[in-house]
Amino acid sequence: xxxxVECVPxxxxxxxxxxxxxxxxxxxxxxxxRLLDVDPGADTNRTVVTLVGSPAGVAEAAFRAIRCASALxxxxxxxxxxxxxxxxxxxxxxxxxxxxxEDCVEIARAVGERVGRELAIPIYLYEHAxxxxxxxxxxxxxxGEYEGLADKLKDPAWVPDFGPAAFNARSGATVIGAxxxxxxxxxxxxTRDKRLANEVALNIRETGRIARDSSGAQVLAxxxxxxxxxxxxxxxxxxxxxxEEYGCAQVSINLxxxxxxPPHLAFEACVTEAAxxxxxxxxxxxxxxxxxDAMRSAGRYYLERQGESTGVPDAELVHVAVQxxxxxxxxxxxxxxKIIEYRVREGGRLxxxxxxxxxxxxxxxxxxxxxxxxxxxxxxxxxxxxxAMVANLTVGKKGHEAAREEMxxxxxxxxxxxxxxxxxxxxxxxxxxxxMAAGRLPKKTAQEQQARxxxxxxxxxxxxxVPLGVLERTAAVLDxxxxxxTRGNPNSASDAAVAALVTVACAEGAYDNxxxxxxxxxxxxxxxxxxxxxxxxxxxxxxxxxxxSERVRARLEEQAQD
Numbered sequence: 270x271x272x273x274v275e276c277v278p279x280x281x282x283x284x285x286x287x288x289x290x291x292x293x294x295x296x297x298x299x300x301x302x303r304l305l306d307v308d309p310g311a312d313t314n315r316t317v318v319t320l321v322g323s324p325a326g327v328a329e330a331a332f333r334a335i336r337c338a339s340a341l342x343x344x345x346x347x348x349x350x351x352x353x354x355x356x357x358x359x360x361x362x363x364x365x366x367x368x369x370x371e372d373c374v375e376i377a378r379a380v381g382e383r384v385g386r387e388l389a390i391p392i393y394l395y396e397h398a399x400x401x402x403x404x405x406x407x408x409x410x411x412x413g414e415y416e417g418l419a420d421k422l423k424d425p426a427w428v429p430d431f432g433p434a435a436f437n438a439r440s441g442a443t444v445i446g447a448x449x450x451x452x453x454x455x456x457x458x459x460t461r462d463k464r465l466a467n468e469v470a471l472n473i474r475e476t477g478r479i480a481r482d483s484s485g486a487q488v489l490a491x492x493x494x495x496x497x498x499x500x501x502x503x504x505x506x507x508x509x510x511x512x513e514e515y516g517c518a519q520v521s522i523n524l525x526x527x528x529x530x531p532p533h534l535a536f537e538a539c540v541t542e543a544a545x546x547x548x549x550x551x552x553x554x555x556x557x558x559x560x561x562d563a564m565r566s567a568g569r570y571y572l573e574r575q576g577e578s579t580g581v582p583d584a585e586l587v588h589v590a591v592q593x594x595x596x597x598x599x600x601x602x603x604x605x606x607k608i609i610e611y612r613v614r615e616g617g618r619l620x621x622x623x624x625x626x627x628x629x630x631x632x633x634x635x636x637x638x639x640x641x642x643x644x645x646x647x648x649x650x651x652x653x654x655x656x657a658m659v660a661n662l663t664v665g666k667k668g669h670e671a672a673r674e675e676m677x678x679x680x681x682x683x684x685x686x687x688x689x690x691x692x693x694x695x696x697x698x699x700x701x702x703x704x705m706a707a708g709r710l711p712k713k714t715a716q717e718q719q720a721r722x723x724x725x726x727x728x729x730x731x732x733x734x735v736p737l738g739v740l741e742r743t744a745a746v747l748d749x750x751x752x753x754x755t756r757g758n759p760n761s762a763s764d765a766a767v768a769a770l771v772t773v774a775c776a777e778g779a780y781d782n783x784x785x786x787x788x789x790x791x792x793x794x795x796x797x798x799x800x801x802x803x804x805x806x807x808x809x810x811x812x813x814x815x816x817x818s819e820r821v822r823a824r825l826e827e828q829a830q831d
Contacts (some may be wrong), residue, residue: 271369274327278360283309301326334350344441355441373447374398381445385432392431395446413733452524453556456539466518468510474500474507504529533567552598558609578664580680625770643696645778648771650690655768656749657683663758703728736782766821772815780807
């Protein structure tokens, strides 16, 4: 899957559905973006919107939504229970997959600059995008709220990061930033007692609890403030509560950075702490969405504990995670609804979601896409999958104990490469369709002709970048195939040889798809560089893949004659 960014803008309107519908239409009108949720609150007079998509698409959708809100929401008339300072109060960008926090910081700054320049709204950057330490906290920036904004903007310490240092009575100010993905996660206990659940929460959350001496009195620091005994887990907030509907108490957890503390470690900490109180964890509940990476990590964690190979497909990792965390304890856990990457591609649009027959049938029609580029990527996926298969057939086999760790690594790398090639099946078709769409742009005026040519050039470059990336990745697959053929289960040597052969086919097909698009590139220097690099990659891959196959074949023929 290509890079995926989540955006969670909060708008200061929770009662007028027509305003929210207009904002939603702006978001849904952007290609490469999916609107996941619109959650209004009447008392707070505030709506939280969740959208996800490509970095460029999310940036554009966020700007359009902010622009729409500035036109339809008048802050001078706004009343609500939630703290706020603008029509679009806060707009965070969150990395989901294939992007870094630094990427989201760049998006936040670019959107902030555009909003400030085009809409004349004061913009403050926060969290990872903050321009200075004292602006990292949203609460600090929002102090004084809308009512205190006019005076705040007169203070040199509060000059906006973008936009005018002038009070915009209608739109107020907007806080834009980049933050980690927050996972709301509840662990279920076999008790209704809120007090016991809160004991577990106090023990695991980062801030812990107030320290007390042997008499039960608070321990105080020199300045008179209470000393806190930190909890077990970093970047974790937690509290205990009891849910009558579920008939149990829960440890309600916010995982502020799941890379520091993933759900499975929070779950295991609750298991340990609950046991100390005579309690048992019965399962857990995910509130909202979760990144696929967090589910993968949980699946690998429990497979490792079981002594099994972790180089298995995502579907198996997710299944192991769901079972191990007891995510079906309260209600059925549907990965297609709860995993954010799956929600984005829901609906079966992708070629890779089709059956083999459906894909081949589509391939055989007079439609020019999917075509050779998608088939080349499919060959790469098959090669990586075969290498992973041989590795998994080696793990745990008698006589191959010394190769165990290497084979697990090969299986994991094979799964990662397989998924990347699968993504390229659709990316190649999308790139071709983009070239065709650019060619259909209007060209009546000189301005339209220039815009059309620029669109054609960029689409053509992408149509080259995709197969070039496929070609570049083939060397890594051959590394896996060669190791599997040499040190893997000898009963699967033929599979390793086929992995090498289909990878050669992948490389040759990808090379041809690079070359066929190069004549249309206006920058001939760039085209020559790409052609040279592609030629070197193809020569290396073809020669090496054939040699791997020949070595295996010679061994098989020798064995057949014994």
